[in-house]
Amino acid sequence: MMRLYSGTTCPFSHRCRIVLYEKGMDFEIIDVDLYNKPEDLAVMNPYNQVPVLVDRDLILYESNIINEYIDDRFPHPQLMPADPVMRARARLFLFRFEQELFFHVQAIEKGSQKAAEKGRQVIRDNLVQIAPVFARQKYMLGDDYTMLDVAIAPLLWRLDHYGIQLPKQAAPLMKYAERIFSRPAFIDALTPSEKVMRK
Ligand SMILES: N[C@@H](CCC(=O)N[C@@H](CS)C(=O)NCC(=O)O)C(=O)O
Structure with missing residues (x-):
């Protein structure tokens, strides 16, 4: 199951949450307190920021990159144009x-x-x-x-x-x-x- 490390007020995390819900599959959202970041955030993302997506051994950061991956992995409904x-x-x-x-x-x-x-x-x-x-x-x-x-x-x-x-x-x-x-x-x-x- 995909896991998203997300900020509760972060506009970039918000984007990824939207895509996860659009796809209607199972996922887990982990709320990250940005004033008290977990140590493993910097290990997963060298910029020490949310959002971060973990899918088995794939770790991704940058909201638009995460969203394109989710869209490729779960093509329905397709959010990037096909052409x-x-x-x-x-x-x-x-x-x-x-x-x-x-x-x-x-x-x-x-x-x-x-x-x-x-x-x-x-x-x-x-x-x-x-x-x-x-x-x-x-x-x-x-x-x-x-x-x-x-x-x-x-x-x-x-x-x-x-x-x-x-x-x-x-x-x-x-x-x-x-x-x-x-x-x-x-x-x-x-x-x-x-x-x-x-x-
Ligand atoms: N370009 C990044 C921006 C991510 C970003 O700015 N995240 C902020 C929260 S909205 C963050 O984690 N800030 C913590 C920090 O910089 O210490 C993306 O699109 O994912």
């Missing part, structure tokens, strides 16, 4: 999410007040820019829910929590977010600490 060109595009988007959104999440969570404010502003601007896409399509890549929706969902869930307010013009994005939040696997994947992040 090589679309798969490559999906990976490029995943990379850009890290550079343009999640890099700034780290500033909000750990940076100075000034860095956090700058992070909020960059995230707000980038989200406003992609918002019109959702007036035309249901999900990030079109009609189907994919790994891109999984990857961005933890950030959309935390907007209030991070103090990010979006203007009215981002309404299609928030409608899209509600669509993701209503998925049974999304609801099941929330920890009690995440549940209270949104009113």
